Amino acid sequence: MKGVAITGMGIISSIGNSVEENYISLIENKIGISRITNISTVHADVIKVGEIKKTNEELVNELNLTEDNNFSRTAMIGTLAAKQAVENAGITSINEFRTGLISATSVGGMDMTERHYYDYFTHPELVKYITCHDGGDVAEKIASALGLKGMVTTISTACSSAANSIMLGARLIKTGKLDRVIVGGADGLAKFTINGFKTLMILSDDFNKPFDNERKGLNLGEAAAFLVLESDEIVAKQNKKVLARVSGYGNANDAFHQTASSENGDGAYLAMKKAFDVSGLKPSQIDYINVHGTATPNNDLSEGRALKRIYKDEQVPDFSSTKPFTGHTLAAAAAIEAVYSVLAIQNNVVYPNLNFENQMEEFDLQPQTSLKNKNIEHVLSNSFGFGGNCSTLIFSKS
């Protein structure tokens, strides 16, 4: 057994509303970073974001929601992505096997909370949105849209959240607790997050440049992606096509600072090391690394150091950050990058790390800057978050 089977994927991001659209954007250098249009913010002329080009009204219509719905934007994009994934996996009877849903969020339905915060007491029609704030609200709505009655939970470990939901899903299947798990995450843009990152002074006013010596910070983004994981037993029973496998995973804590990564990347190093242990693979067997690569000075230095520690004297494989395309989509980042990793395996490509110009002075790491075709057996994907939360996933060809 080479890992847990992935049998379906769904995604919506600033570079596309489906798996196919996202893939085309990735190979044709179509980026999703632009000025913000859906949220009114004083920073609109300064920041660039990876925004899904649909208004809330358009999303409501697409989901056929009734007038009295209380979906946050995050819940709407999450539901769209999860529905795609379930359909892609050819699931027609959701509770047929022991099926669970593990979602990921950074701030729940904050996009609605911040919009209506002071109006609740004077506008009774808005009161329905109060419960949206809850971190579990998105998963609740997805479960209900899918008719899923079994285990539902949500992970929130900031920017590594979705990696951890994929990890938990894989473990629930490995231990035989569930037969099938829908895993992923969703995060809509919110003023709360924009201003939070702004005060931390890690937002770039330009297009983000991961692993570049002159990188200035990140662009925020919004997205949702879900993957369907199934046990080998039910894959065989249904004679299903396996897209790829989750072959390794590791989570560790940097235990250094609430929002900054340690300079030598302890947490990142430990997460990667654990993922290799679980997969039984050697670092040299990795064909492509989808780095966390947020383009903040701190992350890329810490992640780069950790990569150097993992690979010691060996050559670090082709690597790139896809965040110049999508922006940093926080709790959804690892889920969309999981979809991109599977697509890399299916299509045998390494995506370009856009906007890169100059190698960082601290080490000799040069990302892949143009689309590269080569056989891809194994992809390693990193995701790190506030609170020192570091996660690594390894995806392998089935």
Next chain:
Amino acid sequence: MKRTYINGVGCISTQKTFDTVFLEEAIVNHDQNVLAIVPPVYKDYISPAASRRMAKGVKNGIVASALAMKDANIEKVDAIITGTGLGCIEDSEKFLKSILDNNEEFLTPTSFIQSTHNTVGAQIALLQQCKGYNFTYVNGAVSFESALLDAKMQIEEDEAQSVLIGGVDENGEYTTALFKLNGRIKADNSAPYNLLNSTTSGAVYGEGASFFVLENERKETTYAEVLDIAIINTLEENEIEAEIKAFLKSNNLEISDVDALVLGFDGNVDFENYYRNLAENAFAQTPVLYYKHLSGEYDTASAFALWMASKIIKTQQIPEIIKVNSVEKPAYNTILLYNQLNGKNHSFTLISK
């Protein structure tokens, strides 16, 4: 497959649950619809300088986790897993208000940094320098049970020998007002607030932090073994009994093997039948207990229930104040906990001596 033992507990709640034996000083407050924690002496655990920057929930989490570690007589754990419904809601409120009040200007990052849901788990890891597995679950009423289930899987699979888990939530002033507005909390000025035989909707709210050290071996400090946990998103009222029986059966148990049933009665008349039907029918011959009249209702209140159940097994005593019926058993070796919120997020937790 390794077994999972509760080897240490720590609880900060709306009752005096530290420096006490077991609820001997507990008081039922019928006058308030929102209960506040009985604070510990923070400076015994956290330096005053660090304490000033920390939100209430973070401080309570740190103290409760320190109590649990001390109780288990260990200094290091392999993993830290927390559950929280609303996370650090006070800091979220603070940051959001300053954004709205100052039109996104003059902001400082402190409250944003502290507002992240995984702050408690992260701060404990930082203090203990624990570089192991660190997860935070945020799924309403099953946030804590998700942490417990994950920890049990870690131990079963030998990924960790010791895991610190906890459920923590704090009351935020504005959020509390919003919860009164949308009916999650019972209306003001309608005291006395009674949980059993309530005729109104909404709950009496509370806050707290309950932490546990789980290990893969029985030792002198052991309270109980965690046998099983089930999390089910949706169940109808008429499905509960069959589901509980199936859960017990999968653990080779029957209703008569359960020495006490702990139910999450929160005074919300709209969803009370999920509990009442069990108490009055299938479990009529079983000691039935409740706790939210002491802890208040909040997303991770069920962690308080696990603290209580652990104490019962260890002390073999059930305080009068938590009894729903007068049924007694010669010994309290197997306890089942059931909780839900508004007919969603059901959890069954089974522990035994």
